[in-house]
Amino acid sequence: MEFTAIPGVGEKTAASLAELDDADEALRRGDVAAIARSPAITEGRAAAIARGAIRREHGDDGGFLATDRAREIYDDALGLLQDRAVTTYGEKRLETFFPSTEQSRIEEVRSFATTAMKRDPEPAILDALDGVEPLEPAEGIRVRERCIATTDAERYAEAKNALPELPVEVIDERRELGELGRSYSTVYVLDAEFAGIDVEGDVRVVPDALEHPEEFVPERTLSFFAENRDRLLAAAAVHDAAGTEPDCDIDSLRAALDRVDEDGGIVGDEELERLSIAVDDLDAAVSTAESVGNDHLRDAIGERDVTIEGTDFLSLVEQGARVDSLLSRELADDYDQAVALAREHVVDSLDLDAGEAEFVERVFGGEPAFPLEHNEEAVSRLRTELTADRDRRANQLETELAAELRELRAPVEAMVDAALELDVELAVSRFARDFDCVMPTLAGEGFEIEGGRSPLLDVPFGEVDPVDYGVSGVTLLSGVNSGGKTSTLDLVGLIVVLAHMGLPVPAEGARVGRVSELHYYAKSQGTLDAGAFESTLREFGDLVEGATGRLVLVDELESITEPGASAKIIAGILEALDEQGASAVFVSHLADGIREAAGFEVAVDGIEAVGLVDGELRVDRSPKKDHLARSTPELIVEKLADETESGFYRDLLEKF
Known part of the structure; x- marks a missing residue:
């Protein structure tokens, strides 16, 4: 369809319509929700465009309502119908119904209305419809822990366009790739010549990534479902109340939504929760571990029988006197035990596994000293490892769940559209019932x-x-x-x-x-x-x-x-x-x-x-x-x- 041939559609609006997957079909059906998914087109504008497209398809010149009073009668009739719609979409969709001189258009709506009049507007359906709205695209997604890397300037531009959510880095050599591997949890490399390269970090060579970008940004899918959760569940409730069977498996949808939080993150995975808590609580755990170790040393020092009274010795230590040799000679076992207690506290409180616990060995230890202090560089290294493990685990789960949800994307859109269209049918049914109507x-x-x-x-x-x-x-x-x-x-x-x-x-x-x-x-x-x-x-x-x-x-x-x-x-x-x-x-x-x-x-x-x-x-x-x-x-x-x-x-x- 030539979009600019539709009354009121200029080049800018036509360009927006061209971005729809099936704009011709949406215009033919008068699908206000689908048309409104075009950039910068509101529902009200979508209704006007749909009305113009329908007129053009049926050859209607729009001259039926020839006087102001005739138009007022139409507005009153439309108002009575819109008063019986529950959703804003229903109100706008009803604006695509207009008096026509063309038999094809009249018969098209008569067929719709005849079916609609058989619908029973049960209160449970109307209540469920109250939460249904057209689905909104996920916007403003930014991913910082993963990146795209390429050596080619043209591919760089393509990647920026196809994957605007991810950082895109230009590299010249292997060394730079290694640096990226240490800076990001995952690096996707677009250049095949890096296949088989052995560098530090999670570096994956995926030359065809731009052909299916949604697989590398699962956040797109997850955010879409998270942001539209209430609308999806409301539409599912409409179908439940109406006893209709949508294209999607509602039980599968509900189960999948239970695994996504309101921000599009994964919930319900014990390992991811463990790693997330470990990253968040690391500093507090280390600080408490220091206290545990120092409490042990303080008690040990206070109880020891050395050349000077233990309490005096403790006072000297706390004043900063060098006691390395004394600790090494007199309290080596107690110091080792204090270090062990501190390490044990970090491992236990953060529920670290054996591999992660090895990093804790470097957090506390070294030459005996009082007070016991942690190695900040080792803590930073542990934080980096935990964060990378968390992000990789999250990305793995997000990728798996996003793949599952992508299969539901088209069916749930159809489910919501069907619920919204049901609102339009029920508005006609309620109009017919409220005013004892018949088909003329x-x-x-x-x-x-x-x-x-x-x-x-x-x-x-x-x-x-x-x-x-x-x-x-x-x-x-x-x-x-x-x-x-x-x-x-x-x-x-x-x-x-x-x-x-x-x-x-x-x-x-x-x-x-x-x-x-x-x-x-x-x-x-x-x-x-x-x-x-x-x-x-x-x-x-x-x-x-x-x-x-x-x-x-x-x-x-x-x-x-x-x-x-x-x-x-x-x-x-x-x-x-x-x-x-x-x-x-x-x-x-x-x-x-x-x-x-x-x-x-x-x-x-x-x-x-x-x-x-x-x-x-x-x-x-x-x-x-x-x-x-x-x-x-x-x-x-x-x-x-x-x-x-x-x-x-x-x-x-x-x-x-």
Whole structure:
């Protein structure tokens, strides 16, 4: 796919998309999570890109929502769906659903929605979804204990690019390689000519390392799983609750995650823990060992019967008097025992093995002296050995576990994506259940609604009166004030929008004809001045040119100017729409004047008030076909005529 051909995608965004493994498929599916994995593309931006890609694939020009009010109806419908998504991803993914004129796109979503409506949004699934988010890449990884070495400048640049987490060193000769072997726990050499070289340290010649870099930086994989632990476990819980089987083995995943700490390190290995503790506690162990040895010597000196009193001898020693010869002659055995106790303490407290214990021999010993002191150079050497052993052990375990987790990488990504997509399906299911929706039939012209109820009203949905209404062609809708004419238009607009999105509609049944553009004009907030009035007329002039396949909904257009002129203007617009074969519903209180001015027989439907009860209208919300509804003033005059003897009200009533 040519990315720059997608509306709104420039060269920079196209370059980001090109870094995805399968960008074409992600765009085709509208996979917001996958698209958002591209560098510098947010979920919101990903949703817009996916929407544009889908439009392009299906040849949709995006012109279905032709007016501001039509777009508001779509936004309201989208909002109702997004309110039922648990995840942020679900909210963004739902933005890729839009009303389309293209049958292929409508059928694609209808198939999705039909499956989604069968989903049961159980509370346990929704609770589990609360912790699911798209997986994040591991970033900011830096490894200091291992390095890459090469003699070639070009390979140096390649290594820096392929393995940015590791230090890369340029070497000229074997001697430098030996120095690296002493400085790093492991050195990976890219040059084959060093094969078989014998140098100090863990030096490995791996000429093909750049072909599979992830094997040399297991931290990439481990950090990815560590950083995404909660998201992975939440996605696994979703599948458990839903009873679905993801591509990955969830038990294996959980077991592997138990072996990774929050920083991506290995846990649960006794040898690694032993070495780590030894490195961390070495200084403290040596210091305590000194105290143990010196306590022994102090006790021995204090108890010895030598030429001077033991206590005086001890005082002299502590004042720095040279006592090497005295210690050698009088306390050699006690000194050796003190050294042995100190060494034993270090070995035991750090749980050192036989090879490591040999280094301790050099930490304490030498010519007898008091106080007993450690050899810092020997301690440093022991620390270096323990650290190298720890790092090599960690790298070995990390490499093994990372190899195991790499096999799970693609399956767990699919598992998380499936959980996120399930949230989208459940949002559609919840929408359908909350508003008693059905899948509409797309056929014929105009629309036919049975038992439709609008969720856009400011009353609980269960209290909304159902509406039956159908129109084919051009129709005037009359009715009393506050009788539900505007809410009927909103219901029609909502059902038409949802039907062309491929989604279920809030009705017991519905048939919607294919609409090329939805033109919905809301009620004007007062008479327009001359300039605004001219602009409005121009808009309707453009509307009636080539209006085939359009659905036009207009709410009280007469409010834009004087009633007499309004009736003539509306009549002219209706004539043009009728000639074009368009479907239209115009709400108006000027039905008589419009019919008189029109050059054809205008259909008039009415929302009839059935009476006044305690000053409130009682209305049959379903418009009656071919019926001019009585106005509110007429109903009030009729009520007064029935309640009084006055002939005034009867005379007024006859004028209606």
